[in-house]
Amino acid sequence: MSETGDIIDQWREHLAIARRRSPHTVRAYVATAARLLEYRHIKSWQQVADLSTRDLRGHLAERRAEGIGNVSAARELSALKSFVTHARDLTGAEPGAAPRIRGPRIKKGLPRPITxxxxxxxxxxxxxxxxxxxxxxxxxxxxxxxxxxxxxxxxxxxxxxxxxxxxxxxxxxxxxxxxxxxxxxxxxxxxxxxxxxxxxxxxxxxxxxxxxxxxxxxxxxxxxxxxxxxxxxxxxxxxxxxxxxxxxxxxxxxxxxxxxxxxxxxxxxxxxxxxxxxxxxxxxxxxxxxxxxxxxxxx
Structure with missing residues (x-):
């Protein structure tokens, strides 16, 4: 298995078992991480941990150029922050520190309950x-x-x-x-x-x-x-x-x-x-x- 595949498998296991995230969240976060690794040609956890705020902004800019909206961009940013924070925990580089970057403003609509x-x-x-x-x-x-x-x-x-x-x-x-x-x-x-x-x-x-x-x-x-x-x-x-x-x-x-x-x-x-x-x-x-x-x- 490739190094990238190892990272994705470890990330999936961390989300599903350690963090007990829902299957939907696991799929979304894994897909976001896989795109990041592919776009940035990343092969190790250390490279993930070394990503800067500027790197993440650049990645999100590329995704926005592909046509994703504010809601999708905000979700991807949340997944990216979690991914990089986990990498920093693993490598000891600023353990637990999340990248400082703000996402797009999302106007929350009212929940739509049923009677x-x-x-x-x-x-x-x-x-x-x-x-x-x-x-x-x-x-x-x-x-x-x-x-x-x-x-x-x-x-x-x-x-x-x-x-x-x-x-x-x-x-x-x-x-x-x-x-x-x-x-x-x-x-x-x-x-x-x-x-x-x-x-x-x-x-x-x-x-x-x-x-x-x-x-x-x-x-x-x-x-x-x-x-x-x-x-x-x-x-x-x-x-x-x-x-x-x-x-x-x-x-x-x-x-x-x-x-x-x-x-x-x-x-x-x-x-x-x-x-x-x-x-x-x-x-x-x-x-x-x-x-x-x-x-x-x-x-």
Whole structure:
């Protein structure tokens, strides 16, 4: 294997195992690193560690000339900073020091949550449209973990059999290997228990709770496709994605009176700024929606 291939393999392993990044993030960060190595003819970790702010600016300028927009450029910069910082950790050159470079300004749009009724109908439709009953129970349980507990899809799918039986709270390992404790509503716990009871594969030890039809770990793509089918059946917009369920969890809780710091902890946001965007949504409307239809023990 080439030296470049070794670097990419080591970077992929670091992201997936040491940093516990989602498969989507791993793919994106690895692709960004591979482009950098190719464009700059880099063959060693030391060469990566030696890259200057000017080098990175030049690389990003080349990428912008290829037509990538502000959002893509900002994402690539984040990946590049992480890559170079890791190289400096490995080589002892300014260990832990991230390159000082600002990315393009990105105007954040409002999250687009779905209403409680839409979420409830989505969960029901996903369950009813599955090819097998156990798979329907599985998909609806995953969606309820996102809508009822605010989990990211990768966090829900990373749950292990050792986490069972689910109690009133759950320790979740999120981005950056950071752990947080989230409360679990009875309807969420019941949905997971119903799926486990019907799952045709043994759920024990360190095995993942959620399985694909062949018994392997359930992929995000399967859940996304199931929700896309339900979305079309219900006539919902394309923005009604699995992640929209997490947005709904956040907006409904904020509307019900949750403070930003508590919401930040529940969502696992690294900074309060990521959570503050939810304050721009109509609080009164969220409160009414949450009280009327958010999953809870009596409904």
């Amino acid at each position: 409680p009724d839409e979420a409830t109908n989505m969960v029901s439709t996903v369950a009813e449209s599955a090819a097998e009953d156990w798979a329907g129970l599985r998909d609806s349980a995953v969606l309820l973990l996102m809508y009822g507990a605010g989990l990211r899809i990768a966090e829900a799918l990373s749950l292990k059999a050792s986490d069972l039986p689910l109690g009133e709270t759950l320790v979740v390992t999120g981005k950056g290997n950071k752990q947080r404790v989230v409360p679990l509503l009875p309807v969420v716990r019941d949905a997971v228990a119903a799926y486990v009871a019907e799952c045709p594969f043994e759920v024990s030890g360190d095995a993942p709770i959620f399985r694909g039809v062949k018994g392997g770990p359930l992929s995000q793509g399967i859940v996304q496709k199931a929700m896309a089918r339900a979305r079309r059946a219900l006539g919902l917009p394309d923005t009604a994605t699995p992640h929209a369920l997490r947005h709904s969890f956040a907006t409904h809780l904020l509307g019900s009176g949750a403070d930003l710091r508590s919401l930040q902890e529940l969502l696992g946001h690294a900074s309060l700024g990521s959570t503050q965007i939810y304050t721009q949504v109509d609080a009164a409307k969220m409160l009414e929606a949450y009280r009327s239809a958010h999953p809870r023990e009596d409904g």
